Amino acid sequence: MNTIIWVDGKFYEHDAPAIAALDRGLLLGYGVFETLVVENGAPFALTRHLRRLENSAQILGLEVPKPEELREAIGDVLNRWNSEASSNARGRLRLTVTGGRGPLGLPSEPTQPSVIVTLGIAGPARQLGSREGISAAVSPWTVNPNAPLTGAKTLSYASNAVEQAHARSRGVDELISATVDGQVCEGAISNVFIETEGELLTPPLSAGCLPGITRELILEWAAHEGLPVRVATAGELPIEILDLAPHIAVTGSVRGIMPITNMSGRELEPGPITEAVSELFTRSAARVVDP
Numbered sequence: 001m002n003t004i005i006w007v008d009g010k011f012y013e014h015d016a017p018a019i020a021a022l023d024r025g026l027l028l029g030y031g032v033f034e035t036l037v038v039e040n041g042a043p044f045a046l047t048r049h050l051r052r053l054e055n056s057a058q059i060l061g062l063e064v065p066k067p068e069e070l071r072e073a074i075g076d077v078l079n080r081w082n083s084e085a086s087s088n089a090r091g092r093l094r095l096t097v098t099g100g101r102g103p104l105g106l107p108s109e110p111t112q113p114s115v116i117v118t119l120g121i122a123g124p125a126r127q128l129g130s131r132e133g134i135s136a137a138v139s140p141w142t143v144n145p146n147a148p149l150t151g152a153k154t155l156s157y158a159s160n161a162v163e164q165a166h167a168r169s170r171g172v173d174e175l176i177s178a179t180v181d182g183q184v185c186e187g188a189i190s191n192v193f194i195e196t197e198g199e200l201l202t203p204p205l206s207a208g209c210l211p212g213i214t215r216e217l218i219l220e221w222a223a224h225e226g227l228p229v230r231v232a233t234a235g236e237l238p239i240e241i242l243d244l245a246p247h248i249a250v251t252g253s254v255r256g257i258m259p260i261t262n263m264s265g266r267e268l269e270p271g272p273i274t275e276a277v278s279e280l281f282t283r284s285a286a287r288v289v290d291p
Helices: 024-028 046-060 067-084 158-169 213-225 239-243 272-287
Strands: 004-007 010-012 031-039 091-098 114-121 134-143 174-179 184-187 191-196 199-202 229-231 247-252 256-263
Touching: 004 067, 024 091, 031 046, 046 067, 046 091, 046 213, 067 091, 067 114, 134 158, 134 184, 134 247, 158 174, 184 239, 191 213, 191 239, 191 272, 199 213, 199 272, 213 229, 213 247, 213 256, 213 272, 247 272, 256 272
Parallel strands: 134 174, 134 256, 199 229
Antiparallel strands: 004 010, 004 114, 031 091, 091 114, 174 184, 184 191, 191 199, 191 247, 247 256
């Protein structure tokens, strides 16, 4: 089925114009977004995604609709999805809030935001026990933890797109960036976990990485189960560890937790803690749709 497109209360055909030429999201990248997986007709971890959307908007200085209004918009799209898609279809839902229409130039006063919801077919989730993984390399670009949009998921996403294009040109799936002071930060579209010396570590948010929802849930659920998973301390994950660590994984809202099986040409196996966390995440996510 085609992607469902909903903009400011109306459904649009796939190729129909729906965004104003003077929308600040288009002109300036002034907007925020979230991507969620839809399983069995329901969006996963919607409350956490809406909370992060609001936090991103606060960093950007953007006023967004109330959560109940956004839930209503998502509900409209899900109703159509559930009437058109098969009951077991796995979907990728994107919620976007732009700065709305405004004059040319930088924002000087609040405008009425524009809300966009799209929903289409997503790829299959990784199956437990499989050896499937992704390939990765170190990014030639670094992350500045003190940049003004650090921690926000905004429409200013061109740098991520450039990194993904660079990854494809090198024949890998993902690039992992270091901070300006040489610490592991994040993937172009994912968070990073490194399994070493009997622990699974992820960089601290102070490194400048996006506060991923899957990352957040893994830390919470693993702590509850007593698994050795934690946030690394400052300076604990130098970028050189990617050449030495026996196991590395990445996480994201659609892919879940995925092992890296080739890091800069070095073959890797999924680690035992990574596999235990993957099983825990799958089991816990199936039990509650909005943790």
